Amino acid sequence: MHELSITQNILNIVVEHAKRAEAQRVRAINLVVGDLTGFVDDSIQFYFDMLSPDTLAEGARLNIQRVPARVCCRSCGEQFSPQDYSWVCPRCSALGGDVLSGREFRVESIEVE
Amino acid sequence: MKVSVVKDILSANDQLALQNRQLLDSAGVCVLNLMASPGSGKTSLILRTIDALRGRLRIGVIEGDIASTVDSDRVAAKSVPVVQINTGGQCHLDAPMVQRGLAQLPLTELDVLLIENVGNLICPVDFRLGEDVNVVIASIPEGDDKPYKYPGIFVAVDAVVINKVDLMPYLRFDMTAFRELIAGMNPGVSIFEVSCETGQGIDSWAEWVAKQRSAKLDE
Numbered sequence: 001m002h003e004l005s006i007t008q009n010i011l012n013i014v015v016e017h018a019k020r021a022e023a024q025r026v027r028a029i030n031l032v033v034g035d036l037t038g039f040v041d042d043s044i045q046f047y048f049d050m051l052s053p054d055t056l057a058e059g060a061r062l063n064i065q066r067v068p069a070r071v072c073c074r075s076c077g078e079q080f081s082p083q084d085y086s087w088v089c090p091r092c093s094a095l096g097g098d099v100l101s102g103r104e105f106r107v108e109s110i111e112v113e
Numbered sequence: 114m115k116v117s118v119v120k121d122i123l124s125a126n127d128q129l130a131l132q133n134r135q136l137l138d139s140a141g142v143c144v145l146n147l148m149a150s151p152g153s154g155k156t157s158l159i160l161r162t163i164d165a166l167r168g169r170l171r172i173g174v175i176e177g178d179i180a181s182t183v184d185s186d187r188v189a190a191k192s193v194p195v196v197q198i199n200t201g202g203q204c205h206l207d208a209p210m211v212q213r214g215l216a217q218l219p220l221t222e223l224d225v226l227l228i229e230n231v232g233n234l235i236c237p238v239d240f241r242l243g244e245d246v247n248v249v250i251a252s253i254p255e256g257d258d259k260p261y262k263y264p265g266i267f268v269a270v271d272a273v274v275i276n277k278v279d280l281m282p283y284l285r286f287d288m289t290a291f292r293e294l295i296a297g298m299n300p301g302v303s304i305f306e307v308s309c310e311t312g313q314g315i316d317s318w319a320e321w322v323a324k325q326r327s328a329k330l331d332e
Contacts, residue, residue, distance in 0.1 A: 002203060009123070010122055013120050013122065018116070023114070036265045038239055096294070096296075096298040098300070099268055105122050106118075106121045107119070107122060108117075109117045111116070
């Protein structure tokens with residue numbers, strides 16, 4: 001459900017930057033979404049198709065680049081992506097670590113004409 | 114033509130959260146954002162916390178729910194200021210909702226504000242409200258595997274409250290593994306084992322809440 005308001009935010013950001021660039025139309029929107037956020041690609045696309053008509057972004061392609069969770073082991077410093085819900089370090093078997101990436105949620109760029 | 118944007122999608126919410134925070138800072142109110150799945154005991158913990166700190170700290174409450182005033186009625190019975198926010202279907206509270214809630218509370222007469230988020234382990238953690246600390250409440254019947262399934266929330270909080278420990282004799286729940294997992298994912302997190310039914314562990318939790326408030330005043 002929360003993707004509705006989120007997608008409206010995305011659209012606002014996109015239209016604002018498209019206007020600033022004096023664009024006629026937005027062809028593509030490049031998003032960066034971390035796996036540790038709760039945002040679902042299909043759901044964003046669904047609401048985008050609903051909200052974007054009659055805006056500069058109508059018909060734009062949504063490119064969503066997912067960023068996997070990366071964790072740094074606090075025991076041995078190994079950097080790894082947790083697999084199968086497991087936060088066990090593949091090198092030293094210590095549990096968990098500091099989150100390096102996976103929390104991203106931004107509009108990276110837009111392609112306009 | 115490619116136009117670089119690099120803008121956080123939640124920046125509008127974050128800005129309002131910052132305004133909330135400044136308002137609360139100036140009133141000297143320490144704010145806890147309580148998150149959990151439905152039925153884990155968020156409201157029960159709030160009621161216990163009010164009782165434990167009565168006469169010591171003045172507490173206010175914001176209740177977030179999709180619908181109904183069931184929770185705020187329970188809190189109001191404790192004679193503390195409470196505001197109910199019905200999100201009308203939205204699965205989390207956000208900063209604009211909390212801002213409207215704050216306008217209805219006597220902030221200068223409060224020391225601690227407890228915000229009960231909508232019951233959900235996924236999206237509440239992505240939305241800043243203006244809080245000082247984030248807390249997730251887990252409970253024994255939910256099982257000890259929740260940090261694996263919802264890592265986003267368990268890595269982001271300052272404290273984990275494990276409720277319903279009085280049910281430990283009846284359910285399979287590996288407390289040692291659960292605590293190790295959380296501590297491994299989130300170093301420095303405070304963990305409390307409580308039962309809102311029996312009152313077990315509530316004192317040390319309430320003590321921690323009081324400490325958050327004094328730490329804020331010392332800043």
